[in-house]
Amino acid sequence: MNPQDQSASGRLPGAGEPPSAGRGPGSRDRGIRYVRRLSNWTAAALVAATAVTAGYFARTTGHAPRPAQTVAGAQSGVASSRQPCVTVPVATSGGSGVSTQLPVRTCGPAGTGSRPVVIYVKSGERGD
């Protein structure tokens, strides 16, 4: 479909524009039908193009690296340039509450080789 076709020969007369010479009521009806046909084609083409585009995004999303997973109910966003860079621990995952034991000595490497083995002894009732 060539958009220029529509403007060249299928354009409706503008408001107040005199009909062209040699164009009677019959030719005007033909023009209207022609424009309607073109409009239908335009709409169909737009629908088709949108579907193809949506399909492209769907395929691209399927192959793209997955965004960060989040817990249920949360949104995951695309990477943002405003993301901070945090290097210190913001929280500690550990047993809940306060330990009633204190480390009394350290000796030798732990299983990972990077941490001391810590021997615990009870330091007394200190419930919390």
Next chain:
Amino acid sequence: MMVEPRWARVDLGAKGVAVAERDALGTDARVAVWPPDALPAALAAVDAELRRLDLQASRFRGDSEISLIQGSGRRAHKVSRGLAEALRVALAAARWTDGMADPTVGGALSALGYDRDFASIGTPAGPLPAVGPVPGWRSVALDGNRLRLPDGVCLDLGATAKGLGADRAAAAARRACRRGGVLVSLGGDIAIAGQPPAGGWPVAVADSSRAGDTPPGQVVSVAAGAVATSSTVCRQWLRGGVQLHHIVDPRTGYPARGPWRTVSVAARSCAVANAAATAAIVAGQDARAWLTSTRLPARLVNHDGAVLLLAGWPAADGGQLPLARRGS
């Protein structure tokens, strides 16, 4: 009316994030958000979720829904949607862990002396009672919001409730913030929502959730999902000259006596991570095989301090936790 502790800002010296903490649910709660100006909205949302969970499932509040049920003397109950969800999660965790994380340990815990908020336990009087196996999760029937609880069955949702609370709170906080990312820690059970900071949220993994109580174990980076830790080192008390802790083995009714003192697990939801960590402590010698079967990244520390890493849990400090394959 109970007075809710106020949040205190925590200055970590980290730019672009805001952190606050307060006591909650008998333990510590911590919230980290970015951008920092989203903190008030996040805290309000977390407060609402914690209040809700406390009123639904706390064993130590006389006015909580679960306490009223336990004290009603009736077997059949209609429960709120929130408690139904908490019970459903607890029963699903029990099934998944083959009963190692069992919500019917409440009676055993009470008999051992853990029958009130831990801060009030002190040293219970009397010798160590004979407890025996717990009634078992199969004795509890939940159909929608209709609960049937046999006589003598006392529920304790400790193996899943904090994890579920962290999941709920993180999701609610993220919705309230509408942008950025949120981390919520409830007694060391950590859920994140939204976009993490570049490289993930740095999280320390240790025996205790309270920094300074125990030496740091490791720092990992969490970019998605959740991480939870259970430890026999925390919440110990004496009864009849015997040192007890709060993780009860449903098979014996006594505190678990396996080789692992602390287990941390990563999963897509904190409730799953919470249940898996508790189950691993209970499973003892079988923990390695069971955790391996779940394919969840895990870090186990034995009583000598030796560390076992499973399913891609990073060995190096600062390493990023792999995304757990299950637990969503």
